[in-house]
Amino acid sequence: MLENMPWTRACVKEVLRYRPPVIMVPYLVKKDFHISESNYTAKKGSMIIPSTWLSLHDPEAYPSPDVYDPERWISGTAEEQGKNWLVFGTGPHYCLGQTYAVLNLMCFLHMLASELEWSHTVTARSEEIRVFATIFPMDDLLLSFSRRGAEAAVGAGTA
Ligand code: HEM
Known part of the structure; x- marks a missing residue:
């Protein structure tokens, strides 16, 4: 079923690109490591912290990178x-949960979208980002839900 939901997949992949939950991955250098095509050598014992954000907002890979646009995946x-797709890292330690995470988010989004009406109160700080291990909207996301076709709110408040 999930393989027949290209738009749900596109929405999930785009939100992971647009607002990646992990914006940097720290690595400890185990031995002197020359960065190819540069004259820089990372010394043993130093920390390298590549930013996934920059790759995921690279305009050469993703035109208009600061626009949420699921269509780019279709x-x-x-x-x-x-x-550039570094949401789940790369190399020998890439995220073991990445397939599960995308499928789980697809299920979650599908259920929330088909069962509930969403209401987002947009504020001047909604698009500002607070970094605290992962990232959050600066206004904490003022979102409320009501069951489709019903008067009663099932989860009003912040989420
Ligand atoms: C949206 C959700 C998730 C994101 C954005 C994410 C992202 C990442 C990133 C960036 C890394 C580091 C990769 C690297 O060093 O290059 C990582 C590692 C890892 N992730 Fe995830 N992850 C997610 C969900 C999950 C889930 C659901 C699981 C398990 C069910 C999981 C299990 C792991 C494990 C075991 C590693 C370490 C792999 C290793 O060191 O060999 N992750 N993840």
Whole structure:
């Protein structure tokens, strides 16, 4: 079923690109490591902290990177940008949960969208980002839900 939901997948992949939950991954250098095509060598014992944010907002890979645009995963070239898709890291320690995470978010989004009406109170700080391990909207996200077709709110408040 989930493989037949390209738009739900596109929405999940786009929100992970647009607002990645992990914006940097720290690595400890185990031995001197020369960065190819540069004259820089990372010394043993130093910390390297690559930013996933910059790759995921690279305009060469994702045109208009600061626009939330699921369409780029349908008719655009986003699926071809494997080197930039660092939401789940890369290399031998890439995230073991990445397939599960995307499928789980698809299920979650599908259920919330089909069962509930969403109401988002947008404030001047909604698009500002607070970094605290992961990222949050600065206004904490003023979102309320009501069951479709019912008067009673099932989860009003912040979420
Ligand atoms: C949206 C949700 C998630 C995001 C954005 C995420 C992101 C990441 C990132 C960036 C890394 C570091 C990769 C690297 O060092 O290059 C990582 C590692 C890891 N993740 Fe996730 N992750 C998510 C969900 C999950 C889930 C649901 C599981 C387990 C069910 C999981 C299990 C792991 C494990 C075991 C590692 C360490 C792999 C290793 O060191 O070899 N992750 N994740």
